[in-house]
Amino acid sequence: MRQSRIIKAVIIETWLGLKQSGWSNWLVISILAIALTIFGGILQLTISLQNLVSSWGSQLEVSAYLKDGYEPRTVAIEIRQMPAVQSVEIVPKESAWQEMQKSLHVAAIENPLPNTLHIKVLASNKVEDIASRVKLLSSVENVRFPLQAARRLNQVRQFLQIAGLVLTAALTMATLTVIGNTIHLVIEARQREIEILSLMGVSPFYIKSPLILQGAAYGAVSSLLAIAFLWSVHIYLDPYISEQLLGIAPLIASSLKVSLFNTFAVLMLLGMAVGASGSWWTSGKYIKL
């Protein structure tokens, strides 16, 4: 009971501290909300790209585009002899062209498509090996495999991740400075109270906790703002992606759904941690008990 009364008193002190800080509350919250939005956006994007990379990368298929004049069936037999090849499907250029004309309403021009072989591979670590061996065949013009695209996407993701971390770190430092200044002002305003409380035997926990909670409250409110913004963007973008990007859309959309809750949880924890640690550091620096 005594502990709960102390906690109640700490919460009241926190509320008074927030009231005392006035407009500077909003300065801290807006800067922290921007930092968290950028961090959350990049986190969300990198998680989605990661999921996309994984889905693509796990497709055990190589497409081989044949040069004109080569018989697809002969090449298919040759490829099927290679170890780790499970099956080879032939897509004649005529049927591919008909399919494309039907779905995309392409004008009646000469068929530009090559004969294609879809090669299924037994294990993902063999995909690259098979692709390079197939490419060496004189009958093959080019090969494509999802792993290659996934790798490029991964490079983009890594760049975004690093850029995002750098940007977030810079904004977090700025936020910590602003939180520090705000809490310092609160400490200055309450210097006499703090001194009296200390001399009267009030514990450092009681004196410092309201300030740390105030920082955590900044983090919580900023996180909610960032989450609201990211959620709105998600709501707005989801149908757009589904409509415009056809084949890729379901994959991205499902990736977003999976990682959205995790991102929001990370944002809330990070926001509160940044807010509380900024206040903790400042109160440790300026309150000598």
Added chain:
Amino acid sequence: MIRLQNVHKNYGGRPALINVNLHVAPGDFAFLVGPSGAGKSTLMRLLYREEIPTSGTVFIGGLNLNRLPANQVHLLRRRLGIVFQDYKLLPRQTVFANIAYVLQALGVHERDIKRRVSSALCVVNLEDKEEAYPDELSGGEQQRVGIARAIVNGPPVLLADEPTGNLDPATSLEIVQLLSRINERGTTVLISTHDQIIVNALRKRVISLRHGEIISDVESGVYEGEAASV
């Protein structure tokens, strides 16, 4: 209750206290006198662990303050009542809130807070000033609020650092008589002062400090003033 053994305190090589040995028994009432700069406030600050001695040992109620970890200083201070020259009241809080503030921080039940604050205000004769703000009170009344706050937690030791420094002689006498009444209820009281009138009016134990050294310690003593100390 209070014991100092071979205590030295230096500030940047300048001695503020030199080989101080002192014992104040439970229930004692003592004045710590001396001119400005004699080391009275330094000694008081050692007692509530605002300072630590350069050498020597300070005990309060058997507790060695030298060995007290910084994170437990608040536990010592809960056993002390401290009264200051400048009262140290919160200007935007009522008398009641000023006294209740510390009890709230200690998690005391609301009902007990009301009872204990009323009782403390009764001791200092300010029952009718509960809702007043410090700036609506005279200096003497503000100091009585400070005393009420110091005793509200029932400490066994009351330290008063120049409690009459900002008061006129008549009010000073009232304050020191109030502290004497608190002592009669069993609280050990140590008052640092250079106010000759209050010391001589009470004829209690007088410990004289000069240039950081105890030069006399007399039961039922008097203070001859600054001229006598030079």
